[in-house]
Amino acid sequence: MDARPRPLAPSSSRRGGRLLLVVPFALIAAVTTVDVLSPPEVHLGPFLIAAPALAASFAGPRMTAFVGAVAVLAQSVVAVARTSLTDLNHTYQIIALVLISVIVTFFAHLRERDESRVARLRTIAHAAQSVVLRPLPQRAGPLHIASVYLAAEEEAQMGGDLYAAARTASGTRLLIGDARGKGLDAISEASLVLGAFRVTARREEELPELVGHLEEGVGSAEEPQSAADPGPGRGPGPGPGEPADGADEAFVTALVLDIPDREPVVRLVNCGHPPPLLLRQGRVIPLDTAEARPPLGLADVLTADARVATFPFDVGDVLLLYTDGVVEARDDSRAFYPLAERLTAWARDDPPTLLDRLRADLRSYAGGHLGDDAALVAVERLAQT
DSSP: OEEOOOOOOHHHHHHHHHHHTHHHHHHHHHHHHHHHHSOTTOOOGGGGGHHHHHHHTTSOHHHHHHHHHHHHHHHHHHHHHHSOTTOHHHHHHHHHHHHHHHHHHHHHHHHHHHHHHHHHHHHHHHHHHHHHSOOOOSEETTEEEEEEEEOSSTTOOOOSEEEEEEEOSSEEEEEEEEESSSHHHHHHHHHHHHHHHHHHTTSSOOHHHHHHHHHHHHHTTOOOOOTTOOOTTOOOOOOTTOOOTTOOOOOEEEEEEEEESSSSEEEEEEESOOOOEEEETTEEEEOOOTTOBOOBTOTTTSOOOOOOEEEEOOTTOEEEEEOHHHHTOBOTTOOBOOHHHHHGGGTTSOHHHHHHHHHHHHHHHTTTOOSSOEEEEEEEEOOOO
């Protein structure tokens, strides 16, 4: 299971617009009826201008023009019923109604053109994001995998959170991470890490070497100016381990895991990321490790070796990987989401069911709006067949 938001279909707003068309036509009918029945000194014709103006806010230019034409016809009926078409008052009302209808029809055309352009851009963005954040396989050797991505921004499909899986000759490797910041910069950093993982994860290298390649992937996003050539009018560059003044340091927290097919363990390197949770026989066990290294991208600032931690991971166990958008979600009282406490009620569920319940509970806890993107990956070890 890979649950990610899908872009809204361009026709969905149009279907809603068709239902709203009842409003301008009902307005035309009501104004026409009341105007015909009103005393001679009362003129309600100017209210008919509201009909094409309302239609222009949600309907296309053709329908807006049609509503305007109906309004002009209704004003003509009122003129004939009350005096005549050549009556000066009604003539000016009809002319004004025609002009307003033409103007709002033009604006409806501009709005529809802009909506079509935005819809195309959303479709392209969704396609690009689907390439960057590919769905995880439901099965990988003896593993059953499910994933959920919850974007904080409305109608977004991807932010700075990331996950990926790769099969090797001896097992499965998984990655989950969270790029610093939001928007396009975070997506760019996430794509670099994902690209480096997909290129190198299948090689028969140890986890520290794989983490080194991911570190290089984050570092490739920055092109610092050489200290030997600081440029005209500038002094020498910063010393080793010192970020340049005003530099916006980029980094990605990450968990890199290796799960062998024939060995009941999970090996992981924690790069400043929230620790995974192991669900075993109804219990929730945090896999904290003292060997955590700094996030990817901070190796020049904080040097640390990538040390591998090993934990038991047997048949029936479920491993939950998550980003900080989950545990940093807040309720109305500003209390953080108690992930480990909530999981105890679903600790025996399979990965898809677990994530479905967790996603619904997280949304409800945060009042339907997350403060940050959140990614969840659940991995269950099945018996070898």
